Amino acid sequence: MSVDLHDLVAPPPRPSFRDELWERTEAAERRAARRRRGIALSAVAAAVASTTAAGVFALESRPAFTGTYDRTMSCAVPIQGGIPVARLQAHSTYSTVTFGTKYSLASNAALLDGQGNSLGGVSGVRQGYGFPTRGSCKPAARVPLAPSGLPLYDVYKPGDPGLGSMDNGAMCFVGARVHVRVHADVHGDRAASGSLALWTGAKKLRPVAYVHWAPKRVAVYLSDDCHA
């Protein structure tokens, strides 16, 4: 009698398998809640910083600049939840009140990895465009600066929370490396408009997300790899 693939029998789960899973889930949720509380406090601090000075990203430090900034970088993306994940934040100006105090978030289109490290972006604050000076990004060939067939996900205007102001933003499943292109028209060190393109793929690159950014209008295009 011949043996075939369907003879493969999986081992039965140990009796406590589901109980252990939910115990671990609850423990992870408690840890995440503690982390979120910490992040919320940091976010308030970042919001204050964004209204006053040189930006929410730890981006490149440059002398005052007017012109076009256009750079494409290839960045390594760490694995999160078994998959490399890039997070997209995209919103126009947005205000929120926390403990009776009003804080304002700058208009922003930015990519982060699953650990919160910047993968580049463009925002409405001074010098708030470009890539991090330290990290895993290296120069790469340009990727197209257009939606490239991606469907329009949403358009955010001032007052819309958008992606990433009140939540973690859109989570995009990507490959181990991503290609990110940041394009910004800069006047006096401040971006007047810009675009952000995210591509990934082991051999052939494919578009994952694209944002056309302006201070008062942020249009987001997302592929099926992204969940908001």
Place this chain on the structure above:
Amino acid sequence: VEVVSELALYAERTAREACSPRRRFENLLDRHEARLRRVAYGMLGDAGRVDDVLQDAFLKAYRKLPTAFDSAEAESAWLYRVVHNCCLDELRRRRRRPEVLGIVERAGYPDDDSLVVAGALAQLREQDRAVVLLVDLIGFDYETAAAALGVPRGTVASRLNHARALLRQLLA
């Protein structure tokens, strides 16, 4: 006779489950766990590691569970992708620590044929093994398998061709 489409049933089920993420995830596991267990065992070839790897995968999946899926296929592809990636992580860990290199365990195993199949699968390349498990064992179509593995449909077809031929030889 009332005709209810599969899509309508799927939409109704997901709407019903949307009220509680935990309930929704439990239902998701009820639908997929047995098959995921077979895939994980086929990928790892080590019965003793299946529970731990699946737990890691489920934990990650629960934390990143999207609010909704476009279709049942999208749901399957997403969940299998998470499990597949956790299996690959485990295999990478094994390669880094050769002292725990996987062997096909007999513990708790009543079925010798299963051991033969697991042994044959272990001789395939990881990417070929994944394709043959998803398509031939689980019954995914090429598109869903491609989505689960994050590769083009043509790659699934060519890997499957290669894997089937080799598996036939090994099990002959």
